Amino acid sequence: MQGIRNSVFCGRVCALLAIAAVAVLPTRLSAQVPGIGQPVVPQTNSGPGDTSALAREATTWLAELIKINTTNPPGNEEAAAKYIARILQKEGIASELLPMAPGRSALVARLNASAFADPSKALLLVAHMDVVGVERPKWTVDPFGAVPKDGYIYGRGAIDDKGMLAANLAAFVYMKRTNARMNRDVIFLATDDEEASGDASIKMLIAKYWDKIAAKYSINEGGNVFVKNGKVQYVGVQVSEKVPVTVTVTAKGTSGHASIPLKDNPVTHLTAAVEKIANYNAPVHLTTIVRRYFEGIAPLEDSEIAKWIRSIETPDRGEHATRVLADTNPMWNAMMRDTVSPTMLNAGVRANVIPSEASATLNVRLLPGNTVTALLAELTKLVNDPQVKLEVQKDGGLAAPDSSLESDFYQAIVKASAEEFGGVPVLPLQSTWATDSAQLRLHNVQSYGLVPFPVTVEDLRRMHGDDERISAAAFAKGVNLMVRLVGGFAASH
Numbered sequence: 001m002q003g004i005r006n007s008v009f010c011g012r013v014c015a016l017l018a019i020a021a022v023a024v025l026p027t028r029l030s031a032q033v034p035g036i037g038q039p040v041v042p043q044t045n046s047g048p049g050d051t052s053a054l055a056r057e058a059t060t061w062l063a064e065l066i067k068i069n070t071t072n073p074p075g076n077e078e079a080a081a082k083y084i085a086r087i088l089q090k091e092g093i094a095s096e097l098l099p100m101a102p103g104r105s106a107l108v109a110r111l112n113a114s115a116f117a118d119p120s121k122a123l124l125l126v127a128h129m130d131v132v133g134v135e136r137p138k139w140t141v142d143p144f145g146a147v148p149k150d151g152y153i154y155g156r157g158a159i160d161d162k163g164m165l166a167a168n169l170a171a172f173v174y175m176k177r178t179n180a181r182m183n184r185d186v187i188f189l190a191t192d193d194e195e196a197s198g199d200a201s202i203k204m205l206i207a208k209y210w211d212k213i214a215a216k217y218s219i220n221e222g223g224n225v226f227v228k229n230g231k232v233q234y235v236g237v238q239v240s241e242k243v244p245v246t247v248t249v250t251a252k253g254t255s256g257h258a259s260i261p262l263k264d265n266p267v268t269h270l271t272a273a274v275e276k277i278a279n280y281n282a283p284v285h286l287t288t289i290v291r292r293y294f295e296g297i298a299p300l301e302d303s304e305i306a307k308w309i310r311s312i313e314t315p316d317r318g319e320h321a322t323r324v325l326a327d328t329n330p331m332w333n334a335m336m337r338d339t340v341s342p343t344m345l346n347a348g349v350r351a352n353v354i355p356s357e358a359s360a361t362l363n364v365r366l367l368p369g370n371t372v373t374a375l376l377a378e379l380t381k382l383v384n385d386p387q388v389k390l391e392v393q394k395d396g397g398l399a400a401p402d403s404s405l406e407s408d409f410y411q412a413i414v415k416a417s418a419e420e421f422g423g424v425p426v427l428p429l430q431s432t433w434a435t436d437s438a439q440l441r442l443h444n445v446q447s448y449g450l451v452p453f454p455v456t457v458e459d460l461r462r463m464h465g466d467d468e469r470i471s472a473a474a475f476a477k478g479v480n481l482m483v484r485l486v487g488g489f490a491a492s493h
């Protein structure tokens, strides 16, 4: 998952997801989540038969993919794309490399239901091949060694997103091997440049190769199978996302010798403005998706929290309820309103010079439907300083329509997830982080986010961090879920 243009957004979804996932549980419960050495093996219902051999095979694909260093920048995803092409070739599936930039190619392959490709019902399986960098000294194992240890596979990308890439590949290969009679085309897509959202990203891919990837539905990263106390608590399917926008705050004043303090010092004016902005609470607005999410999460929380969740929209206790919930879980706060995080400061050239300008960068996340213009007008009024200006940086995000909760595919995800994880609730998520799905939704694809592996909060924290890993058992469950989902949805029974 990704931020916007650059690391200001900490590589979009992934880092933010980790933070958010941590935030999903009230702090006092997080401590009870199992940690190292306790791979989670939830219960399974009847499904697509025994997929354990396929999962073992997919584990070797995952390991090989981890060993291909696709740190972005520069990405070098072409090497991973070629590796996947070889696997598909062995299965008798033709694939195509889609050149994006030197050393960077996406890969697409499709299994058609009939003689001609038909995007009108097609299902697109999406995962990205690039990964974020590593701080090598902080890893206890080689980040590109795919080291097996204590029931886990360690390596950059193990969860984000090479795990899903390998699970998608397994489901795709399964369809071919079982010679399934298909009721729709299934397209496998491995993308580039998700972490930096630059010139080789999904946006460019859509612009250059839309005819090869056009589909009615897609599944991508963005949601998770949340584990608490060693059990799957619920499955969160991302159907909507907040819109990231970068804003610059600039203060201007008179430069001069620092030995003579000036009232219009831009550093002083900027810091005062940033403090006001950081303490600003935008009005609470529950979107349909967030309302559905809270309705679903309330029975899973303790009675006190559940009481406040159920009070959010009451006239007398609503305001207090939103305050309690925002304090309990920072992600809940971010789900209920537009947010602003100051992320960068830039001022000064020498210790003894008052600069003529100082600036800060704000990472804004808007609820879909809200405008940055309205928010900036509010913040400008709040700052109330003619020396300070707020400006939107170019390439601000676009709000995509929500994916439907009534679609055949959403229903299929709900059914497959509930079967896979013993009937746990499946809740729609409006993610605070951004994913490639926004671009797909803008192109009329009903896109859903679900990384299929049951993962603990502790393991989610490692995404974009040190010692990223996935338990072999969780990976196998994810493979089974993807096979169940794709097989159930795209094969005629």
Ligand SMILES: [Zn+2]
Residues within 6 Å of the ligand: 001, 002, 013, 014, 128, 160, 161, 194, 221
């Ligand atoms: Zn990702």
